[in-house]
Amino acid sequence: MTDTEQPTSLGRRPARKARVVAAVGLTVALVVGVAYAAELGPFAPGPGAGPPRPDPEATSRARAFLSDWAAGRMSQAAALTSSPGEAERVLRSFTAGLDISEPTLTPAAATVGKDGAVAVPFSAKMPVADLGTWTYTSALHLRRRGDDWKVEWALSLVHPKLSSTEKFHLKREDAGAPEVVDRKGAVLPDDVRASLTPVLAQLPGGTDAAPQGAIERVDRATGEVTGTEVTFGKKLTGRPVATTIDPAWQAAAATALAKGAKGRDAALVALRIDNGEILAVANAPASGFNRAVSGTYAPGSTFKLVTSGALLLKGAVGPEDTVHCPKYLTVGKEFHNVGKFEHRGATFREDFAESCNTAFIGLRDRLGDRELGEVAGKYFGIGQEWHIGIPSFDGAVPAPGDETEKAASMIGQGRLQANPLIMASVTATAVSGRFHQPAITRGNKDTTTTTTALPRGVATQLRAMMRATVTDGTARALAGLPGDIGAKTGTAEVNDDDPNNGWLVAHRGNVAIACVVEQGDSGGSSAVPVVHDLLAAVPDDPS
Incomplete structure (x- = not known):
């Protein structure tokens, strides 16, 4: 039975009165709620709703302000605030004075305060030139002014600790250059350091230590530092950077290269044969790219050291065997010798000394398609991962894709890539028979797989052919120098x-x-003239 079906009695009348009172109370509450909603405006929650939601126009204005500030549009950003003139002045002085460029300002979820203001927290990533990124969080507040929303301007908006009594100051410190010592532990002279600019920049510690600096808080009235917000860089350890460089060889190499390059890009590496220690690394120009160890070049006929090694290893040819040197040879395309010479009835030794391309290409069928690359890696360490103390390119001898490419690879062309570091190492391996991972600093981890020593007879034959290149071949300009010098010239095509x-x-x-x-x-x-001048300037081996 429902309440309306109950018999009327004196005991039920107070309950009905209570319901009337409750209804009146509800009406009053609704009236008050409507009044409160009218006071809050667009943020008022409905009956039973959650927290008030920010006006989309307010959050849009906040994002526009942060976007303009991040993009350096200070006048546009300032125009969105309650104090445009002051805002533009502070925003410009803050970013310019602290060497900040291209900041990243990321807004978080907006909230609505009891007074109707909209708060928008944001994270700031401020890149400080040459030092690092300063990261912090702050917040901006917006209020409706008439029909528009304005960012309430305050110094604390830019950073919570920026105020009328404290400002920020960027302090830079001269980290200084670490000492770099030569193979004997002596500090490198200034002129030698200058010739090693791209090398020193790659050494542990670099040309200079990591830039150092700090953003400090400063009292506006006294100028005293009241605190440090962020620091950048690390202090030097005080330990010198030890290298294998020989100052005499380095100075002579830099001088010879600068003279012989004649304004062209060039590079040179000299290293010890018995252990791979690098004595000199010279680049022209002397600053910029370290092409001596990171360059990628076709090595041209200097790679005939590897090709000859592969042929001699399997007995495919002997130094005194006759290997004709025609003027032209066609393998998919026409190959010829530099100067288009020919030498009918030449021996293999003469082909090497005179750098006969067609003779070497004519022997291509005596090597398997992958054999040249296998010999390059197994005996000469080419293409393995070297750790010399600075970044380096360690060579590539890919398998040829066709007969034309195989012909080109026999003479150091095609897709073969090397640089002076690799070819100096190839030379050391050819004449000694043993590969040593090159190094410009000491204590480097040797990650090369075990290489195999060239048979003594092969190394002896390669030395003899290099000596013949000086006495009777394309490097005769070195013949007048003292010492038992051997060499191999190379001419590498770049394009048409x-x-x-x-x-x-x-x-x-x-x-x-x-x-x-x-x-x-x-x-x-x-x-040849560059190396001639180098050898003439340094007549003795390094001690």
Whole structure:
């Protein structure tokens, strides 16, 4: 039975009165609620709703302000605030004075306060030039002014600790350059350091330590530092950077290269044959890209050291075997010798000394398609991962894709890639029979797989052919120098429009050298004079 079906009695009348009172109370509450909603405006929650939601126009205005500030549009950002003139002045001085560029300002979820203001927290990532990124959080507040929303301007908006009594100051510190010592532990002279600029920049610690600096809080009245917000960089350890560089060889290499390059890009590496320690790394220009160890070049005929090693290893040819040297040879395309010479009835030793391309290409069928790359890696360490103390490119000898490419690879062209570091190491391996991972700092981890020593007879034959190149071949310009010098020239085609790159590898005593001169036309005309001047300037092996 429902309440309306109950018999009327005195006991039920108070309950009905209570319901009337409750209804009146509800009406009053609704009236008050409507009044409160009218006071809050668009943020008022309905009966039973959650927290008030921000006006989309307010959050849109906040995002526009942060976007303009981040993009450097200070006048547009300031125009969205309650104090445009002051806002523009502070925003400009803050970013310019602290060397901040391209900040990232990311808004978080907006909230509505009891007074109807909209608060928008944001994270700030402020890149400080040459130092690092300063990260912090702040917030901006918006209020409706008439029909528009304005960002309430305050110094604390820019940073919570920026105020009328404190400002920020950028302090930079001169980290200084770490000491770099030579192979004997002596500090490198200034002129030697200058010639090693791209190398020193890659050494542990670099040319300079990591830039140092700090953003400090400063009292506006006294100028005293009241605190530090963020620091950048690390202090020097005080330990010198130890290298294998020989100052005499480095100075002579830099001088010879600067003279012989004649304004062209060029590079040279000299290293010890017995252990791979790098004595000199020279680049022209002397600053910028370290092409001596990171360059990627076709090595041209200097790679005939590897090709000859592969042929001699399997007994495919002997130094005194007759290997004709025709003027032209067609393998998919026409190959010829530099100067288009020919030498009918030449021995293999003469082909090497005179750098006969067609003779070497004619022997391509005596090597398997992958055999040249396998020999390069197994005996000469090419293409393995080297750790010399600075970043380096360690060579590539890919398997040829067709007969034309195989023909080109026999003479160091096609897709073969090397640089003076690699070719100096190849020279050292050829004449000693043993590969040593090159190094410019001490204590480097050797990650190369175990290489195999060349048979003594092969190394002896390669040394003899390199010596013949100096006495009777394309490197005769070195013959007048003292010492038992051996060499191999190289001329590497670049494209149909540009001059060839000139190459030379050489050895004397315990030193192996490789030099490339870009657009040098030929190794004999460009790289040979550089190495000649170097060997003439440093007559003795490093101690």
